Amino acid sequence: MFIGVTGYNHESSAALVDRNGVLVDFYREESLSRIKGDKSFPKMSIRKILCTNNLKVKDIERVAFYERPLSAFLHIVKEASMHMPKSLDLLTHQFRNFNRSSVSCYLDFAKFFKGLESKLIYSDHHLSHTLTALAYSDSKEDISSVVIDGFGDRSTASISQIVDPTEINELWECPYPVSLGLFYSSITDYLGFAINEGEYKVMGLASFGDSNSKSAKLVRGLMDWDSNSNKIISDMSYFDYHLSISKSYSSKLEELLGPARNPFVQLIPGNNDFQRCADIARGAQDLMIYLLGKIFTHAHKITHSRRFLFSGGVSMNSASIDSLAQLPFVDKIIIPPSPGDAGCAIGAAFYCYIKSSSYHHLKIEKPSLFPSQKEKRNDEFLTEQIISNEFSYLERDEDYAFLKAAELISEGKVIGTVLSRSETGPRALGNRSLICDGKNMNAVKNLNTVIKNRSSFRPTAPAMRYEIAEKYYKLRPEIYDCYKSMSATCKCLKDNVSSEFPTTHVDSTARIQIVEKNSYLYKLLSKLEPMGIEILANSSLNVSGDPTAFDLIDGLMVCLRTDLRYLLTDLGLLIRKT
Amino acid sequence: MKKINSELTIFFETAHAELASALEMLAVCKETDSPKQAFGYFMHAKDEYSHAKSFFNMLSLRGKSASIETARDFRFTPPSLITKGYISQKGFLIETMQLKDFIAFVYTNELLAKSSFEKILTLVGRSTEEGKRISGIMADELRHHGMAKKHFLIHYPALQPWQLMIYRTKETLNNKGRKIYDANLKFLDRLLTPLYRIMAFLAGTISKKLNLNEFKRKGKNLMNISTKSIL
Ligand SMILES: [Fe+2]
Numbered sequence: 001m002f003i004g005v006t007g008y009n010h011e012s013s014a015a016l017v018d019r020n021g022v023l024v025d026f027y028r029e030e031s032l033s034r035i036k037g038d039k040s041f042p043k044m045s046i047r048k049i050l051c052t053n054n055l056k057v058k059d060i061e062r063v064a065f066y067e068r069p070l071s072a073f074l075h076i077v078k079e080a081s082m083h084m085p086k087s088l089d090l091l092t093h094q095f096r097n098f099n100r101s102s103v104s105c106y107l108d109f110a111k112f113f114k115g116l117e118s119k120l121i122y123s124d125h126h127l128s129h130t131l132t133a134l135a136y137s138d139s140k141e142d143i144s145s146v147v148i149d150g151f152g153d154r155s156t157a158s159i160s161q162i163v164d165p166t167e168i169n170e171l172w173e174c175p176y177p178v179s180l181g182l183f184y185s186s187i188t189d190y191l192g193f194a195i196n197e198g199e200y201k202v203m204g205l206a207s208f209g210d211s212n213s214k215s216a217k218l219v220r221g222l223m224d225w226d227s228n229s230n231k232i233i234s235d236m237s238y239f240d241y242h243l244s245i246s247k248s249y250s251s252k253l254e255e256l257l258g259p260a261r262n263p264f265v266q267l268i269p270g271n272n273d274f275q276r277c278a279d280i281a282r283g284a285q286d287l288m289i290y291l292l293g294k295i296f297t298h299a300h301k302i303t304h305s306r307r308f309l310f311s312g313g314v315s316m317n318s319a320s321i322d323s324l325a326q327l328p329f330v331d332k333i334i335i336p337p338s339p340g341d342a343g344c345a346i347g348a349a350f351y352c353y354i355k356s357s358s359y360h361h362l363k364i365e366k367p368s369l370f371p372s373q374k375e376k377r378n379d380e381f382l383t384e385q386i387i388s389n390e391f392s393y394l395e396r397d398e399d400y401a402f403l404k405a406a407e408l409i410s411e412g413k414v415i416g417t418v419l420s421r422s423e424t425g426p427r428a429l430g431n432r433s434l435i436c437d438g439k440n441m442n443a444v445k446n447l448n449t450v451i452k453n454r455s456s457f458r459p460t461a462p463a464m465r466y467e468i469a470e471k472y473y474k475l476r477p478e479i480y481d482c483y484k485s486m487s488a489t490c491k492c493l494k495d496n497v498s499s500e501f502p503t504t505h506v507d508s509t510a511r512i513q514i515v516e517k518n519s520y521l522y523k524l525l526s527k528l529e530p531m532g533i534e535i536l537a538n539s540s541l542n543v544s545g546d547p548t549a550f551d552l553i554d555g556l557m558v559c560l561r562t563d564l565r566y567l568l569t570d571l572g573l574l575i576r577k578t
Numbered sequence: 579m580k581k582i583n584s585e586l587t588i589f590f591e592t593a594h595a596e597l598a599s600a601l602e603m604l605a606v607c608k609e610t611d612s613p614k615q616a617f618g619y620f621m622h623a624k625d626e627y628s629h630a631k632s633f634f635n636m637l638s639l640r641g642k643s644a645s646i647e648t649a650r651d652f653r654f655t656p657p658s659l660i661t662k663g664y665i666s667q668k669g670f671l672i673e674t675m676q677l678k679d680f681i682a683f684v685y686t687n688e689l690l691a692k693s694s695f696e697k698i699l700t701l702v703g704r705s706t707e708e709g710k711r712i713s714g715i716m717a718d719e720l721r722h723h724g725m726a727k728k729h730f731l732i733h734y735p736a737l738q739p740w741q742l743m744i745y746r747t748k749e750t751l752n753n754k755g756r757k758i759y760d761a762n763l764k765f766l767d768r769l770l771t772p773l774y775r776i777m778a779f780l781a782g783t784i785s786k787k788l789n790l791n792e793f794k795r796k797g798k799n800l801m802n803i804s805t806k807s808i809l
Pocket residue numbers: 125129149150151152312313340341
């Protein structure tokens with residue numbers, strides 16, 4: 001058995017791969033600790049992996065950490081040291097927290113899982129991303145990998161050519177501090193949203209902006225592609241992320257674009273500062289799409305490949321994938337369901353496996369979108385009193401529960417789901433979701449604002465079968481797999497009713513989910529379609545600011561903390577007592 | 579300016595503390611073997627979540643009128659529950675404590691929490707909407723305290739109320755100790771910061787000369803790089 005682990009810099013997680021190249025289990029630490037974006041050493045995840053799969057430390061052959069800790073540390077220090085004394089705070093912080101950086105992962109293993117530390121090996125950060133993406137690709141040979149994130153352990157973007165899983169040659173890199181990911185995060189920060197979380201909001205906001213506005217053009221000019229040297233160029237004087245611990249943009253950016261936004265002031269369409277913020281977001285999104293196009297074009301030029309793996313935090317920018325699919329040389333783009341750092345644990349676990357004697361030619365099984373083992377723990381027993389005091393059963397039998405849920409949805413109700421295994425990635429695909437009739441304006445509004453308390457400028461995703469999606473949206477076969485994990489948006493067909501759907505964004509796009517056969521949403525839709533409902537609005541089951549619900553208790557808690565009344569679970573359909 | 583800063587600090591820190599206690603309760607709820615206890619901790623967690631929400635609302639109301647620089651410092655990011663020490667790096671209390679000690683901990687801390695809310699109550703005014711909300715929270719804490727006490731006595735009937743008093747005194751002292759330790763640490767920190775900065779400057783001067791180019795990967799097979807190297 002092989003374990004892969006991430007942590008310290010971004011969301012931590014742990015994954016388990018067996019000797020046959022099968023991903024057996026995976027947990028994000030935030031799911032278990034309930035601390036969103038938890039980046040501490042993933043002790044709960046590793047413990048859960050060992051416990052759920054009946055494993056002892058001796059059963060683990062190798063453990064891989066997803067990056068080279070000292071390299072990550074030194075690159076940041078080296079860059080900051082070039083800008084003293086301005087960067088002195090950052091340097092002081094780096095040195096003082098040396099023992100809390102990923103350099104201490106060896107010691108943490110020794111402390112929490114005695115014996116595992118001696119089995120520890122290290123992968124490259126971008127290699128871990130690549131291997132994660134490769135696992136989800138049907139073909140494991142002759143494919144190009146594009147990784148773009150904030151910062152890995154030496155570069156911020158890279159292109160490699162995968163000959164086969166044992167030969168992955170890096171051909172191009174973008175050295176720190178120039179970074180497309182950190183640029184987008186800086187704009188996120190400037191717009192008053194939290195880094196690593198608010199990027200989705202910037203993306204949603206961009207749709208309200210005007211590419212020809214002054215603000216958008218100014219942002220658009222902050223970075224460029226130099227076609228002579230094939231490098232991303234950036235005027236670093238607008239950014240402070242490489243010099244400061246608390247601020248990612250510089251005062252020069254504020255001189256250029258006006259004052260940053262106060263994070264506590266709500267951003268509402270129509271309000272005074274809204275348009276300026278939306279235009280800035282538009283500029284950032286335009287620049288993102290432009291540079292991604294350049295990077296992919298270069299990737300094609302140097303690898304001659306027409307098939308691409310795309311991973312790293314930037315690949316979560318679902319609004320830019322549709323334009324990438326239109327590049328003339330693209331046959332296929334694969335984005336793993338968890339393309340950010342949390343997903344790297346999967347790549348790191350596969351790294352152990354491929355480096356071991358168990359690996360035989362291309363024997364890597366494509367994981368499903370729901371990897372964690374079903375909880376062995378008896379939910380029914382533990383939640384017995386919570387349910388009997390606060391809830392009633394509407395239906396216990398699975399088929400009837402689904403039918404009843406379908407009826408409620410057709411009446412405009414919002415339903416929460418806690419079914420079987422939790423999703424691998426950040427998007428809820430039906431097992432930990434809040435769902436309602438995707439064409440019912442009031443229901444969607446209720447889901448969005450009353451229950452989720454989401455900003456009004458963020459769209460909700462519609463979920464449906466492929467045949468239904470074809471009727472309404474311009475789908476691109478190159479990114480078909482991306483639709484399954486909500487990784488790409490698409491345009492509504494011209495003069496089509498879909499532009500009026502409540503799940504359609506102002507720019508006539510939607511982040512659709514094509515529902516996989518044999519999934520719970522598919523089952524639910526099969527009951528709904530005869531009732532005339534073919535599209536569900538689908539959002540993650542959580543209270544705003546919290547991680548997505550992981551187990552039944554989390555789901556029940558969402559009901560008690562919000563106006564959500566119905567919960568479809570493995571135990572049956574529950575209704576909250578009023 | 580200073581006033582708004584210290585006010586924001588109070589709501590910011592209290593919201594952290596309440597959220598952390600919600601997570602602690604949720605952790606026990608999932609850890610216990612008794613459905614009855616699970617229910618008790620579940621409802622307790624729900625209360626703490628709602629307390630946290632109230633304090634975040636009070637924070638956000640005041641944050642709107644603060645300068646952007648100040649407001650940015652009070653933006654909540656969940657991992658700071660750990661970096662600020664509201665949740666231990668070692669894990670949740672239930673993972674590191676006996677259940678019995680945990681109950682005693684809850685018993686005493688609910689009372690201590692209640693008394694710290696008195697101060698906030700004075701700040702917002704008793705008769706304001708916020709004041710009423712805080713009074714409500716204080717009533718919750720008193721109820722939690724009562725429950726913990728009952729729970730404790732049911733499970734450990736041999737223990738007398740006076741023994742709980744000892745627990746309480748111990749925890750009060752611990753809390754005071756934590757505060758003094760924290761204050762000392764902050765003082766020490768101020769004292770040492772210039773030293774740290776000088777050290778960072780020296781280390782930075784050396785780092786400038788670092789040549790990281792030899793660790794570049796261009797043209798290399800990433801699968802062939804030593805699995806043991808941390809660089
Ligand atoms: Fe990354």
